[in-house]
Amino acid sequence: MTESTPESAASFRSDVTVELVKHTAADSDVLWAARVSTAGEQSLEELQKDPERSKGLINFLMRDRHGSPFEHNSMTFFVSAPIFVFREFMRHRVGWSYNEESGRYRELQPVFYVPGQDRKLIQQGRPGKYEFVEGGPEHHRVVDEQMQAAYTRAYEAYQEMLAAGVAREVARAVLPVGLFSSMYATCNARSLMHFLGLRTQHEQAKVPSFPQREIEMVAEKMEAEWARLMPLTYAAFNANGRVAP
Numbered sequence: 001m002t003e004s005t006p007e008s009a010a011s012f013r014s015d016v017t018v019e020l021v022k023h024t025a026a027d028s029d030v031l032w033a034a035r036v037s038t039a040g041e042q043s044l045e046e047l048q049k050d051p052e053r054s055k056g057l058i059n060f061l062m063r064d065r066h067g068s069p070f071e072h073n074s075m076t077f078f079v080s081a082p083i084f085v086f087r088e089f090m091r092h093r094v095g096w097s098y099n100e101e102s103g104r105y106r107e108l109q110p111v112f113y114v115p116g117q118d119r120k121l122i123q124q125g126r127p128g129k130y131e132f133v134e135g136g137p138e139h140h141r142v143v144d145e146q147m148q149a150a151y152t153r154a155y156e157a158y159q160e161m162l163a164a165g166v167a168r169e170v171a172r173a174v175l176p177v178g179l180f181s182s183m184y185a186t187c188n189a190r191s192l193m194h195f196l197g198l199r200t201q202h203e204q205a206k207v208p209s210f211p212q213r214e215i216e217m218v219a220e221k222m223e224a225e226w227a228r229l230m231p232l233t234y235a236a237f238n239a240n241g242r243v244a245p
Contacts, residue, residue, distance in 0.1 A: 009110065009152070010110040010111070010112055010148070010151050010152050010155055011110065011111050011112070012111075012112050012113070012114040012147075012148060012151070013111060013112070013113060013114070013180065014113070014114055014115055014116030014119070015116075015217075016079070016080060016081040016082075016085070016214065016217045016218050016221070017079070017080040017081075017221075018077050018078070018079050018080075018218055018221035018222055018225070019077065019078040019079075020075060020076070020077055020225040020229075021076050021077065021078050021184070022075075022076045023073075023074060023075045023076065023229060024073055024074050025073035025074060025075050025188075025189065025226070025229045025230055026051070026073070026229065026230060027051035027055075027058060027230050027231065027232040027233050028046055028047055028049070028051045029069075029072045029073040029230075030051075030058055030061065030069045030070055030072070030073075030189075030230075030232075030233055031043075031046040031049075031051055031054050031057060031058070031069075032044055032045075032046040032047060032072075033068070033069035033071075033072040034057060034061055034066070034069040035057075051232055052232070055232045055235075055236070058232050058233055058236050059236045059239065059240070061236075061245060062233070062236040062237060062239075062240045062245050063236075063240050064245075065243075065245040066245060067190050067244070067245035068190075070188065070189045070190040070193070070233065070245060071095065071188045071189070071190045071191075072188070073188050073189055073230070074186060074187075074188055075186065075187055075188070075189075075192065075225070075226065075229070076184055076185070076186040077184070077185045077186075077187075077222055077225070078182065078183075078184055079182065079183055079184075079185055079218055080180060080181075080182045081113075081180065081181070081214065081215075081217075081218055082112075082113040082177065082178050082179065082180055082181070082214060083176075083177040083178070083179050083180075083181050084177040084178065084214070085212075085214050085215045085218060086098075086100060086181055086183060087177065088199075088212065088215045089183075089185065089215065089218075092191070092194070092195050092198075094191060094194075095187055095188055095190060095191025095194070096185060096186070096187050096191055096195075097184075097185070097186040097187075098183055098184070098185055098186075099183060099184045100181055100182070100183035101181050101182045101183065103168060103169065103172035103175070104168055104169040104172075105168070106168070107162065107168060108158070108168075108172060108175060108179060108181075109180075110151075110155045111179070111180040112147070112148075112151040112176075112178050112179055112180065113147075113178045113179075113180065113214070114143070114144055114147050114148065114178075115140075115143060117140060119135075119213060120132035120133055120134055120135065120213070121134070121135030121139045121140070121143060122134070122135050122139065132213075147178065150176065151176060151178060151179075154174050154175055154176055155175070157174045158171050158172065158174050158175055161174075189226065189230060189233055190244060190245065191244075192222065192223075192226055193237055193242075193244035193245070194244035195219065195222075196219055196222075196223055196237075196242065197209065197242050197243060197244055198211065199211040199215050199216055199218075199219040200216055200219045200220060200223065200242075201216070202238075202242055204238045204239075204241065204242055205241060205242040206241030206242065206243055207241070207242075207243065
């Protein structure tokens with residue numbers, strides 16, 4: 001959902017976007033990397049073969065956690081999401097590279113995150129043992145009103161400082177983490193599997209995970225793209241409990 005307000009005013013979104021902008025990723029990448037240990041230079045013949053014939057090898061590598069063959073590929077995503085999602089992303093450092101929109105070098109646009117009607121708003125239980133449940137109409141009303149009011153005032157303050165000649169890198173300090181940002185994120189299949197194991201909930205997962213819904217929304221879109229590129233690897237990941245090798 002995207003809700004627009006008059007020109008130059010804030011706009012509010014409840015979605016995130018993920019675009020696969022480039023890749024060198026296929027199931028055959030796993031196979032030639034794995035077969036070099038026994039076939040040497042002849043392992044390159046895997047590039048000309050149907051990877052379906054070797055799906056058992058991919059499953060073996062995943063099951064027994066031989067992880068390095070899953071690193072010889074690359075996917076670059078363009079992600080648009082709230083800043084607080086990117087702060088969680090930065091905890092994933094091994095096998096990931098990031099470049100994010102800069103608040104020092106460009107004027108940031110007034111696009112802000114407001115949870116949609118399907119976002120569970122109420123946390124019940126104690127830390128480490130809690131769940132989220134649906135909010136009622138009053139909860140959504142107060143969230144919508146207060147977030148939009150706070151965002152609008154923060155961006156007005158930002159604009160006032162810029163108009164007075166204050167540097168962008170100083171003025172941006174008033175902007176909240178609900179502001180939308182954009183970044184390129186590059187990973188390989190192994191690092192993506194680790195990310196998905198932590199940032200999605202899935203019925204086939206051996207180890208439960210409790211991600212914040214907004215980063216899970218991004219993860220689900222990345223997962224869909226990866227599943228299309230490397231279907232055999234993706235199937236083995238799910239069949240073996242969604243644990244990164």
